[in-house]
Amino acid sequence: MLNEFNPCRPCWDTINDKDDFNINHSYKNYTISPLETKVERNIRTRTVTPVVTGSSVAAFTFNGGVILAADVLGSYGSLAKYRNISRIHQVNDRTVLGLGGDLSDADYIKEAIDTKVEQDIIEEDGSKMTPLALYAWSTRLMYYRRTQLNPLLTNVIVAGMENNEPFLGRVNDKGSAYKEFLIITGIGTHLAQGWIRTILETSSQINKQQAEQLMDRIIKQLYYRDCRAFARYQVCIVTNDNVEFKVKEVQPDWSLASSLRNTE
Template identity: 80%
Template sequence: MLGGFNPYQPCWDTINDKDDFNINSSAKTHIINPLATEAERSIRTRTVTPVVTGSSVAAFTFKDGVILAADILGSYGSLAKYRNHPRIHQVNDKTVLAVSGDLSDADYIKEAIDTKVDEDLVQEDGGEMTPLALYSWCTRLMYHRRTKFNPLLTSIIVAGMENKEPFLGRINDKGSAYKEFLIMTGIGNHLAQGWIRTILENSNKLNKDQAEQLMDRIIKQLFYRDCRAFARYRVCIVTNDGVEFKAKEVQPDWSLAPLLRNTE
């Protein structure tokens, strides 16, 4: 059985690889399996590094509803290129969606959700995308894409009013999900979540004005510390009365900058 085997005879792989065709004067016959080559090509072309990204999203519940905030910047690497890209999407009168991460994947998610909402309207059965329904649907979407080795590199925050009670949940790019009274994505999860959680846990339920003041403080802190943050941002407040959007801008105070030393 081993009579025809020559250990000194070069043996090349049959996979279509660029290095396989750089062999001088090779008389090798290339046998390519179309199915294997197509599968390999599909895996190699998956997006593994987001190009245009959005930074942190902050959200927490208060006495009468849920408040969210995110800046409107789309960063092309480290370039502040797209300066009017809202990342909070209203689904209906009681449900909103906020995204961070790859903005092209975020646009795909928004279009998929809008298509689902249109399908529900066509049915005319009174069904409506509630926050809990959207939360569950997004977990299935993200997990499905993950199992296909083509994940959507985006973090999703679903917020709204479920049975007249505040609802807040997060889904990551792997389809893992959880519900909490305070959720932050991006670097804000490390820079701001600790002291905000302390405030919310040690105080009674905030009213709408107090929640808005706290959110402005959060976004200002992130603007100081996050190099991908932007001064202009949008605040979304969801209550039983509906969804309200506000466009705001951080007014920074850099008077302490000359006093800082050894910060490089």
């Protein structure tokens, strides 16, 4: 027995690249399986690391409807790679969806909602996805994915007409939700929401034309200040009559750059 002992032989544990580790002894070799498979680990890594993202989405209510706006850019990191991606999705003639954040997760949400709408049509029971119903359903979806540790890294804005009244709500990636008359996601929360809220709170109910002009100001400010913003954007106006989409483009004025100091 004494002859088998070798004081120079290493006796520490060795760890390989596959998350299994072997405990080496002179008489047995134990292998402990990893807590998750390689496929599961890859899925988790892709989920928590957004690759193609969209910037801010702005929305607010006005007298008789709701207006939303978002640019059509999909940013691959700092690269303005995809320049014609719609981030406002029409669910039906009264309900629309605004999406910001990871665009692959946004596509998943749109497909899931379209599947639910198709099921309602097939059942022929007269039910229709209202803004409040979609708001509650999105909350449950986002919260469920969060509890599975596989969140959808997307901010959802639900807008439309509920009982002939404007409806606007937001659901974040953790499933937290709230309803408000003004919602801006992304960096637009810091760059535009303050002064727009002041305008909306101090003025009386604005009409459709004024709302569209104010939204153009919001998008122009975001284009000036947000490095992930894009000049071309999409505007959606929801009223009791219809859902109207418009494609516009910011016309910037850089003459003010000469008056700026300490910006290098």
